[in-house]
Amino acid sequence: MTHERRLAIVALILAAGAAVVGSPFSGGRAVGAVELQALARAASAGEDRVSSFELARWIRDGGAADRTLRVVDLRSREAFEDFTLPRGEWIPLDSLVRTPPDPETRLVLVSADGALAAQAWVLAQLAGHRNAWVLEGGALGWIREVLTPVVPAVLPDAERELWEELIELTRYYGGEPRRAEDPDEPIPAPAAPRDPDALVELLVQEGRDRGCGW
Amino acid sequence: MSPSAEFVGTLAPSSAFGLAFLVGVGFGWFLERGGMGNARKLAAQFYGTDMAVLKVMFSAILTAMLGLFWLSWLGVADLSAMFVPGTWLLPQAVGGILFGAGFVICGLCPGTSCVAASSGKMDGVAVIGGMLAGVLLFAELLPLIEPLYEATPLGPLTLPELFGVSYGVVVLGITVMALVAFRVAERIEARLR
Numbered sequence: 001m002t003h004e005r006r007l008a009i010v011a012l013i014l015a016a017g018a019a020v021v022g023s024p025f026s027g028g029r030a031v032g033a034v035e036l037q038a039l040a041r042a043a044s045a046g047e048d049r050v051s052s053f054e055l056a057r058w059i060r061d062g063g064a065a066d067r068t069l070r071v072v073d074l075r076s077r078e079a080f081e082d083f084t085l086p087r088g089e090w091i092p093l094d095s096l097v098r099t100p101p102d103p104e105t106r107l108v109l110v111s112a113d114g115a116l117a118a119q120a121w122v123l124a125q126l127a128g129h130r131n132a133w134v135l136e137g138g139a140l141g142w143i144r145e146v147l148t149p150v151v152p153a154v155l156p157d158a159e160r161e162l163w164e165e166l167i168e169l170t171r172y173y174g175g176e177p178r179r180a181e182d183p184d185e186p187i188p189a190p191a192a193p194r195d196p197d198a199l200v201e202l203l204v205q206e207g208r209d210r211g212c213g214w
Numbered sequence: 215m216s217p218s219a220e221f222v223g224t225l226a227p228s229s230a231f232g233l234a235f236l237v238g239v240g241f242g243w244f245l246e247r248g249g250m251g252n253a254r255k256l257a258a259q260f261y262g263t264d265m266a267v268l269k270v271m272f273s274a275i276l277t278a279m280l281g282l283f284w285l286s287w288l289g290v291a292d293l294s295a296m297f298v299p300g301t302w303l304l305p306q307a308v309g310g311i312l313f314g315a316g317f318v319i320c321g322l323c324p325g326t327s328c329v330a331a332s333s334g335k336m337d338g339v340a341v342i343g344g345m346l347a348g349v350l351l352f353a354e355l356l357p358l359i360e361p362l363y364e365a366t367p368l369g370p371l372t373l374p375e376l377f378g379v380s381y382g383v384v385v386l387g388i389t390v391m392a393l394v395a396f397r398v399a400e401r402i403e404a405r406l407r
Contacts, residue, residue: 004396008393008396011276011280011389011392011393012389012390012393014280014283014284014389015280015385015386015388015389015390016386017284017382018280018283018284018381018382018385018386019380019382019383019385019386020382021287021382022380022381022382022383023287023380023381023382024282024283024284024286024287024293024381024382025286025287025293098369099367099368099369100369100370101369102300102367103297128297
């Protein structure tokens with residue numbers, strides 16, 4: 001028997017064994033090792049989500065031609081047609097999993113109140129898509145915080161710039177801010193938006209610290 | 215997480231790159247020893263007179279496929295950690311045709327051009343120069359060809375998903391296909407030489 005024939009037989013035996021075994025993942029695991037602690041840390045530290053204010057700024061700053069950001073709306077078709085966020089694309093969760101987007105694209109996941117989007121975020125991390133965030137508060141949060149935000153009757157000096165930017169963004173998206181009726185009512189200022197590249201860098205550094213080859 | 219890092223434990227990213235460099239050197243050495251740095255030998259694949267390219271590459275595919283399957287099953291490697299690039303059907307088909315035309319004209323592909331250049335063959339150096347010029351031209355033309363570049367996105371698509379069968383069945387299918395291809399290749403060579 002020639003050397004080549006022996007190798008062919010060995011290859012066939014290994015391949016036949018593979019067909020019997022079926023899955024290359026021992027224990028039938030369908031996904032790879034997941035750094036659960038890292039995911040839990042990211043979720044606890046708020047690195048898994050973006051506020052409506054941040055998203056509003058990202059969309060405005062990126063412009064219509066920005067292909068690096070996608071706003072994925074996971075709600076029902078009816079809810080999506082009823083109200084669509086700027087740059088919103090209707091992609092049901094099973095379609096998103098079946099045909100995942102380019103891992104280099106930044107994804108903001110939107111559901112009605114954020115719960116389904118949070119589940120989608122975990123699935124995105126499992127699929128290796130690090131540049132994904134949940135829109136905090138979901139579509140309802142966008143309406144509440146960007147289209148109809150409540151702003152202080154008198155803008156405090158310390159946070160004037162943030163409030164003015166929020167008001168400007170509200171009008172940019174066709175909304176109208178509501179002034180608080182009680183001038184003494186304390187209204188928390190919106191958190192300063194984070195730079196999206198810095199957010200990605202946070203996650204990438206997290207990965208480097210864990211020894212991941214990102 | 216790179217499978218190599220998993221395999222050796224707490225390998226730092228810089229060490230993983232060093233390991234990748236050594237693997238690359240080994241890959242180049244095996245290509246050169248297999249005669250893949252010779253443009254005439256590579257071009258002969260397309261004329262059917264020397265099917266070494268098919269035999270070498272398909273052997274490498276079989277070795278890697280069977281090796282990774284079983285290493286993953288044993289828990290030594292993590293197959294799911296491997297990045298699967300997306301499929302864009304139309305632009306990749308167009309790119310494949312261009313690549314094939316260039317391969318036949320030059321007798322070298324990007325990898326083997328580096329092998330040829332490193333073993334002193336000037337045609338390898340010329341192909342590397344042409345390849346880099348092509349990369350630059352592509353970058354300059356990208357705004358014009360972007361609609362084609364982004365057409366028909368299908369996401370990461372694997373054969374098990376496409377055919378709805380298990381990984382193991384695909385492994386068996388490709389193994390049988392490779393062994394049949396080796397036998398057919400030898401018959402073609404015998405007839406055309």
